[in-house]
Amino acid sequence: EVHLVQSGAELKKPGESLRISCEASGYSFSSYWISWVRQKPGTGLEWMGRVDPSDSHTNYNPSFQGHVTISFDMSLSTAYLRWSWLEASDTAIYYCARHYGEAYDYWGQGTLVTVSS
Amino acid sequence: DIVLTQSPDSLAVSLGERATINCESSQSILYSANNKNYLAWYQQKPGQPPKLLIYWASTRQSGVPDRFSGSGSGTHFTLTISSLQAEDVAVYYCHQYYTTLMYSFGQGTKVEIK
Numbered sequence: 001e002v003h004l005v006q007s008g009a010e011l012k013k014p015g016e017s018l019r020i021s022c023e024a025s026g027y028s029f030s031s032y033w034i035s036w037v038r039q040k041p042g043t044g045l046e047w048m049g050r051v052d053p054s055d056s057h058t059n060y061n062p063s064f065q066g067h068v069t070i071s072f073d074m075s076l077s078t079a080y081l082r083w084s085w086l087e088a089s090d091t092a093i094y095y096c097a098r099h100y101g102e103a104y105d106y107w108g109q110g111t112l113v114t115v116s117s
Numbered sequence: 118d119i120v121l122t123q124s125p126d127s128l129a130v131s132l133g134e135r136a137t138i139n140c141e142s143s144q145s146i147l148y149s150a151n152n153k154n155y156l157a158w159y160q161q162k163p164g165q166p167p168k169l170l171i172y173w174a175s176t177r178q179s180g181v182p183d184r185f186s187g188s189g190s191g192t193h194f195t196l197t198i199s200s201l202q203a204e205d206v207a208v209y210y211c212h213q214y215y216t217t218l219m220y221s222f223g224q225g226t227k228v229e230i231k
Contacts, residue, residue: 035220043209045159045167047220059218095166097120102214103157105178
């Protein structure tokens with residue numbers, strides 16, 4: 001059975017760095033792209049970017065380009081989303097999702113990131 | 118960028134009645150080479166991640182009840198819940214994956230029981 005399990009909630013201060021994770025199981029990790037999606041409190045979904053584990057290619061939404069980095073570790077079947085400098089506006093729930101014909105068939109449970117001084 | 122606009126923003130439907138949600142795209146998301154519309158629908162319940170209901174505009178995901186159906190082509194799409202059940206209370210999103218370098222979602226439609 002396919003599962004995407006994300007790391008736990010984080011409370012950080014502005015200016016701090018952070019990396020959250022998404023561990024995949026139940027399928028061949030290299031065979032499916034992984035996207036990250038942001039959901040700010042009480043609002044809709046925003047696509048942030050994606051990674052293709054088969055060739056390491058990444059694409060970013062221009063709104064997030066340069067502010068986050070998407071990576072992965074094939075040996076751990078895990079994708080990552082990293083910030084080197086958090087801002088209060090990064091407070092949100094972040095989901096990883098597996099591409100299926102480019103729709104998303106499996107989602108992680110979400111990671112709540114709170115950035116507050 | 119492709120902008121998806123859903124209507125209405127919210128609707129209240131009686132149990133057993135039909136619910137209809139519209140999704141309008143700012144440009145066609147029908148790929149002529151394969152005649153597929155690059156649109157999906159998701160259901161999100163409070164405290165949960167989104168769940169895939171429909172892809173290619175009208176293909177139901179495995180395990181999704183057949184009261185959910187998708188239709189439309191080009192720029193206008195519809196998600197229909199033929200007979201609303203209590204467990205269908207959720208926010209529904211459309212999603213275009215036509216532009217592979219810039220996916221986008223509609224703003225969401227909240228469905229409640231009247």
